[in-house]
Amino acid sequence: MPSNRGTSFFADAAKTSITRRGLLKASGAGAAAIGLSSLLAACSSGGASSSGGKATVRMWSWYTEVKDTLPKVISDFEAKHPNIKIENRIFGTPDQYLPALTAAVSGGDVPEIFAPHVRAITYGEQGISADLKKELGSGFLKGFFDSTNQEYTKDGKQYALGFEAQTFGLFYDPDVLSAAGVDGEPETWDDLIDAAAKINATGKSAVSISCNPGTSALDFFLPLITQVTDDPTWYLKLDQLEKGYSYTSKPVVKALELNDKIVKAKVFQPGTTGTSGDQSQQLFYTGGAAMFFAGSWTPAGLIQNASPEFVKRYKIMKTPAIKSGARHWTADQAGAGLAVSETSKNKDAALTFLKYLYSEDVYSKLMNASSAMPSTQAAVERITDAHVKQMAGWLPDGCPHIPFGAGSSAAGDPLQKIFDQTASPAEVAKQMQSAVENAKG
Amino acid sequence: MSTSSTLRAGVRPRSRSGASLWKLQRSERMAGYGFVVPITVLFVLFVGWPIVFAVYLSFTRWSGFGSPTVIGVDNYTRMFSDPVAATAFWNTIVFALMTTLLQTVIPLIIAVLLSNVWRGLSVVVRTLLFIPGIISFVVSGVLWKLIYDPNLGTLNNLLKSIGLGAWQQHWLSDPALVMPSILVVSLWGAVGMNMLIFFAGIQGVDPTYYEAAEVDGASRWQQFWYVTVPSLRVVTAIVISLNLMNGFKVFDLIYVMTAGGPNHASEVFGTYLYSLAFGSTAGSIPQLGYGSAFSVIVMLLCGVAVLVQIVLSRRASR
Numbered sequence: 001m002p003s004n005r006g007t008s009f010f011a012d013a014a015k016t017s018i019t020r021r022g023l024l025k026a027s028g029a030g031a032a033a034i035g036l037s038s039l040l041a042a043c044s045s046g047g048a049s050s051s052g053g054k055a056t057v058r059m060w061s062w063y064t065e066v067k068d069t070l071p072k073v074i075s076d077f078e079a080k081h082p083n084i085k086i087e088n089r090i091f092g093t094p095d096q097y098l099p100a101l102t103a104a105v106s107g108g109d110v111p112e113i114f115a116p117h118v119r120a121i122t123y124g125e126q127g128i129s130a131d132l133k134k135e136l137g138s139g140f141l142k143g144f145f146d147s148t149n150q151e152y153t154k155d156g157k158q159y160a161l162g163f164e165a166q167t168f169g170l171f172y173d174p175d176v177l178s179a180a181g182v183d184g185e186p187e188t189w190d191d192l193i194d195a196a197a198k199i200n201a202t203g204k205s206a207v208s209i210s211c212n213p214g215t216s217a218l219d220f221f222l223p224l225i226t227q228v229t230d231d232p233t234w235y236l237k238l239d240q241l242e243k244g245y246s247y248t249s250k251p252v253v254k255a256l257e258l259n260d261k262i263v264k265a266k267v268f269q270p271g272t273t274g275t276s277g278d279q280s281q282q283l284f285y286t287g288g289a290a291m292f293f294a295g296s297w298t299p300a301g302l303i304q305n306a307s308p309e310f311v312k313r314y315k316i317m318k319t320p321a322i323k324s325g326a327r328h329w330t331a332d333q334a335g336a337g338l339a340v341s342e343t344s345k346n347k348d349a350a351l352t353f354l355k356y357l358y359s360e361d362v363y364s365k366l367m368n369a370s371s372a373m374p375s376t377q378a379a380v381e382r383i384t385d386a387h388v389k390q391m392a393g394w395l396p397d398g399c400p401h402i403p404f405g406a407g408s409s410a411a412g413d414p415l416q417k418i419f420d421q422t423a424s425p426a427e428v429a430k431q432m433q434s435a436v437e438n439a440k441g
Numbered sequence: 442m443s444t445s446s447t448l449r450a451g452v453r454p455r456s457r458s459g460a461s462l463w464k465l466q467r468s469e470r471m472a473g474y475g476f477v478v479p480i481t482v483l484f485v486l487f488v489g490w491p492i493v494f495a496v497y498l499s500f501t502r503w504s505g506f507g508s509p510t511v512i513g514v515d516n517y518t519r520m521f522s523d524p525v526a527a528t529a530f531w532n533t534i535v536f537a538l539m540t541t542l543l544q545t546v547i548p549l550i551i552a553v554l555l556s557n558v559w560r561g562l563s564v565v566v567r568t569l570l571f572i573p574g575i576i577s578f579v580v581s582g583v584l585w586k587l588i589y590d591p592n593l594g595t596l597n598n599l600l601k602s603i604g605l606g607a608w609q610q611h612w613l614s615d616p617a618l619v620m621p622s623i624l625v626v627s628l629w630g631a632v633g634m635n636m637l638i639f640f641a642g643i644q645g646v647d648p649t650y651y652e653a654a655e656v657d658g659a660s661r662w663q664q665f666w667y668v669t670v671p672s673l674r675v676v677t678a679i680v681i682s683l684n685l686m687n688g689f690k691v692f693d694l695i696y697v698m699t700a701g702g703p704n705h706a707s708e709v710f711g712t713y714l715y716s717l718a719f720g721s722t723a724g725s726i727p728q729l730g731y732g733s734a735f736s737v738i739v740m741l742l743c744g745v746a747v748l749v750q751i752v753l754s755r756r757a758s759r
Contacts, residue, residue, distance in 0.1 A: 095700070098719055099715075099719035102505050102718070102719050102727050102729075105505050105506050106505040106506065106729075119726075122504070122726060123506070126507060128506060211703075211704075212614075212699075212700065212702040212703060213700060213702070213716075214704070270611055270614070270615075271591065271611040271613075271614025271703060272614075272703075273614065273702055273703035273704040274611065274613050274614020274615070274616075274619065274702045274703030274704075275614055275703075276700075279590070279592070282592065282593070283592050286592060286593060288592045406726050407726060413525065413704075413705070416703070416704040416705075417704065419704075420616065420703060420704050422704070438519070438523070439726065
């Protein structure tokens with residue numbers, strides 16, 4: 001007997017009479033359900049949940065360096081703490097991550113552990129992130145580098161922990177430098193300018209750099225202020241726009257003039273303000289540029305993207321100094337940090353996980369496996385990657401470069417005009433001051 | 442079963458002019474409401490309320506936490522002293538007008554050629570041109586970013602391989618070239634769909650018009666100008682308004698390709714409001730109030746596009 005399964009559904013449906021009352025009831029119930037579920041979703045005050053008796057800890061960041069290694073740490077932790085579940089979410093870039101964080105904060109549903117970007121202090125002062133000095137104690141924080149603790153501290157409270165420390169330097173391909181006739185590592189900016197002329201003559205760019213978005217340009221420029229002043233606290237005061245500190249101050253203008261001189265000498269590739277971070281790195285490892293200005297997260301990126309031969313070959317030199325014998329001030333701090341939600345009911349579980357994560361053995365293994373630069377003294381001593389170890393050695397010459405202050409990031413926009421040569425240093429200084437004041441509100 | 446059997450006994454079909462909500466029986470009204478309420482609830486929650494809230498936010502200073510502070514029209518007056526806002530405004534207008542011009546004229550010409558001259562190739566060409574239209578702008582943005590890459594991109598390498606190395610450019614990082622380069626991608630994505638709309642419109646033109654024009658000795662160009670173009674007025678009005686609206690609210694393509702760079706050279710309202718409210722350039726204080734003011738301006742510009750469509754359609758139907 002042939003199956004009539006295919007047609008029986010329609011036949012049955014035709015036999016079933018749909019009454020108007022039934023239809024009205026169904027549609028009314030549907031509308032109510034949709035409305036109610038939307039309202040519930042909108043009014044929900046916290047996503048912190050417990051599933052199956054477990055406390056859930058959501059962890060949000062854009063730290064792709066640990067995307068393959070952190071899951072192992074998490075599974076080990078969950079095995080030891082069966083009452084806690086960690087939901088790790090790593091976004092690709094800050095620009096992909098920040099909209100989600102902004103929405104979570106606006107909706108009052110902050111993940112238990114999150115990367116605070118440059119908003120650590122702002123969120124801390126607003127009661128969104130917890131004071132970790134109070135929660136974890138000064139003893140716990142003592143193991144971190146001072147620079148990574150200071151950047152998250154205000155009025156005696158610390159609102160985040162450094163996850164990956166960073167220093168900046170010039171990555172270079174020794175073969176390309178040799179081929180261009182550049183002997184040794186340029187010590188000063190003038191040496192770099194001389195080297196750039198030789199490299200440009202071979203048809204390659206001397207240094208690749210990303211100035212898109214404008215905040216990336218600040219990574220290069222802000223340490224120049226410290227080079228000019230020889231005072232690593234000067235930018236911290238400018239960042240907070242303390243009395244007597246402004247972008248039109250002499251040290252900033254002098255630093256802009258130095259930046260302008262470097263750009264005019266064609267040290268960088270054309271179109272820096274249109275070059276993204278991944279494009280500038282690609283320009284370096286594909287041989288388009290002899291050097292690459294970037295931070296200590298780069299070794300991990302090069303392992304993922306460049307050929308094994310290139311990874312073996314490249315070297316790193318310190319950021320050039322303003323004059324021979326001067327300190328090679330270079331940007332440090334921890335751009336990658338971790339904050340804890342103050343309001344989550346699973347805050348204790350989050351703190352438990354952080355204590356585990358930063359335990360000496362776990363943290364140093366994680367950083368080594370990820371070729372990332374640790375934020376703690378103990379883990380730095382156990383670094384195995386030669387490049388990361390070399391850059392960690394520059395931390396004593398580290399100076400602040402992260403615009404934590406209200407509106408400070410806006411200085412990156414006018415700064416781009418130095419890189420594309422559309423305004424003078426004095427004009428840019430005025431525009432930076434105005435942009436920061438405007439953004440500060 | 443005829444459709445008339447679905448009508449309830451005793452209820453006669455009403456003429457359109459005589460139909461009135463209050464003349465319907467209560468149960469019929471309720472059934473109508475039952476169908477309309479779900480979508481209305483969804484619309485109010487996910488479209489209406491966000492619009493109202495965005496308009497409110499545009500009169501406030503708000504960073505996404507705490508309570509918004511009402512600051513009157515400060516966000517709107519601030520736009521006049523914000524150089525990036527001026528660039529974004531100019532770029533938005535130029536992008537909308539240029540895409541409207543190019544994405545209307547070129548598809549129209551191709552549709553006419555496919556209907557009259559290239560008939561044998563019509564199916565192949567239509568298919569090839571339509572394919573980019575089914576790819577999302579995010580995907581085409583990434584694809585074209587790779588094509589335009591100054592170092593490894595297909596375009597520069599192609600130019601070099603055919604002896605035109607001097608023509609190699611930094612397509613997306615040169616402020617003078619970035620907007621034309623993006624316009625090409627927008628045109629590439631839109632030409633197929635718009636061509637298809639015009640092509641369908643041309644099929645609906647009464648062939649006797651062309652026969653009469655031929656009898657009168659009209660040339661091909663005269664037939665196009667005096668028969669085809671006037672016959673497509675309604676279709677053209679729709680294409681123009683769609684292009685204008687898409688141009689005013691452009692975001693995805695530019696964000697993926699340049700994020701508004703280099704140095705804001707390709708900044709439009711969509712990308713600027715996003716970076717103010719959500720992006721890393723927002724820094725430590727996201728500017729949701731100022732960003733919302735830009736979204737209100739975009740909404741008003743889209744309103745202008747709708748008005749253009751209404752005016753053009755009315756004129757066309759006269």
